[in-house]
Amino acid sequence: MQFFGGSAAAEIAPSPAAPPGTATGLAGNNANMLYIFNRSGVCLLYREWHRPLHTLDAQQDQKLMFGLLFSLRSFTTKIDPTSVDKGNLGVPLLPGQGCSFYSFHTNTYKLSLLESPSGVKVILITHPKTGDMREPLRYIYNIYVEYVVKNPLYVNGTPIKCELFNTNLDQYVKTLI
């Protein structure tokens, strides 16, 4: 948590106060889905709030999402116009190595990505017109640290089944613009 700047523990307990600028005014169901992957590609959490279209079954969908992120990572590292040493395309990268991306949008959705230094990926899919989601993602990561990583019954690398985490996540996501 130190990586993402200080006072998050105070922010979270006991009733979460959203970071400034993310939870003002128009509350709505803006978020579509949330994925959390660990560094080996296991989907720890998949939540959906609003998803009318399902093209694949859940497991295939999660695999495809991780594959997309993995390949886009190597794509951005290779195409990065500011670095001289680009390495080879398709070689697995360590978390934080090379040039990464934090969001892309299509005409129907916006995907925002946060990769923690330990390789945990938090992916939030929202309406295409939403603004910068990096702060909200850090907040969600902090909720994950507080309620999942610090839960003594949680075994690392297994799907998340923590009720407190889910309720806090839902509560926070509802406030996103």
Added chain:
Amino acid sequence: MAAIYSLFIINKSGGLIFYKDYGSAGRMDTNDSLRLASLWHSMHAISQQLSPTTGCSGIELLQADTFDLHCFQSLTVSQTTQRKGKKQYGTKIFVVCEPSTLHMEGLLKVIYELYTDYVLKNPFYEMEMPIRCELFDVNLSQAIQKDRVPLLGR
């Protein structure tokens, strides 16, 4: 420093038909640019499959730590219907530019206009093949000139 780093044009089947570099650091050989183009083609297609709602036509803007990538897909697409989703593969033009450069949509449209005028209307050009048209090169480099980029946002 250049506002635009590079320009790619990909045909309907994912092959690179035009690539121009405007001063990015490091060397990228022909093989790498071809692989990047086909990789982008498939990532673009996968992003359509992951859409939560219908009618997705692929990535329009990718924001990375050190650059932005704007992608434009032509409306004349070849469609394949697979399971529930309809996939669209058009000719794609994408530029890599500095983070939060403005008016890139306008520039992409201008490049597409140049492509239709000087490439597609060229009787010696074969569809889906690499672009080797002198007039296109000349007009493109005029359009890309840094000072003109703000003027193109009409």
